[in-house]
Amino acid sequence: MGKRNFIKPSWILPESQATSESVFLNRRELVKGLGMGGLLAASGMTFASHRAHAAEDPSSGLYPVTRNEKYKIDPNRGITPEKLNLTYNNFYEFGSHKQIHEAAQALKIRPWEIAIDGEVEAPMTIGIDDLLKKMPLEERLYRHRCVEAWSMTVPWSGFQLSELIKVAKPTSDAKFVRFETFEDKDQAPGQKQFWYPWPYVEGLSMAEAMNEMTFMVTGAYGKPVPKQMGAPLRLAVPWKYGFKHIKSIKKISFTKERPVSFWEELGPAEYGFWANVNPEVDHPRWTQATERDLESGVRIPTLLFNGYGEQVAHLYKDLQNESLYR
Ligand SMILES: Nc1nc2c(c(=O)[nH]1)N[C@H]1C(S)=C(S)[C@@H](COP(=O)(O)O)O[C@H]1N2
């Protein structure tokens, strides 16, 4: 499984060939096919289903939470419109394309238990609503840079992973954190695609996991995080490529060994463990020097560590022999 059967998914096409067209062409087709009224009706439906989801989510009363003003985005750019973020997603469990928002509504997000195990004083399981009660929730504006060279800015709500690590009490043997997504073919038809190494796995070093930027997402745009964006618990590590931002987490394990992530398992020549954003290190098949802003479509320069060097560059000082940028 994996390497030998590696089939190039659509999203690893160069940006120019894949994503921009699919978003803008689909919209143009919609306008042509339905007329403006139809387009508005179609987008209205998306909003209605999102509202319904927010209403049924038992955590909806917790949001909005107070914004932590320490984390700023470029004021000229602003926040990516919620509507765009709700309808343009990577979530391979629900399909290997961007239009998975409807399929993702099949995900059952309650009850939702998260297992914490491995190199910890005592393994435990905690329900998402109990976890939400324990954690100090805040909002942060973060940039998001996908390896496919599109990007956006998102108002995430959630808590710093370091707060959860305090509760988990890892031992001194813990060197890495391994995250695992749910696995259920009935809810997620993408998981019937047997050539992918399900479940989706990601990992961080302990130092990365303890960094102040490392954020566990439970909400977005002042509401519980929607299913297509990784409800009820998702990772945000904004100085790394988007594929590190694992969605719908069910298990957090502290390990001695470095975990092998989903994309690393599939294509180790193209996707590594560290995956830090760097405009000077191209993907083997396209440039990483610039990125397409999802809202405006304008190409903007990519920044080292996606602009978060001040917060994270020190983590890599002693790792210069590692492949840090893919
Ligand atoms: N479980 C899981 N998590 C995932 C993915 C996925 O396919 N499955 N895709 C990743 C990629 S490539 C990106 S860019 C982000 C996209 O998040 P968004 O849809 O909220 O923009 O989710 C990441 N997390």
Ligand SMILES: [Mo]
């Ligand atoms: Mo991505």
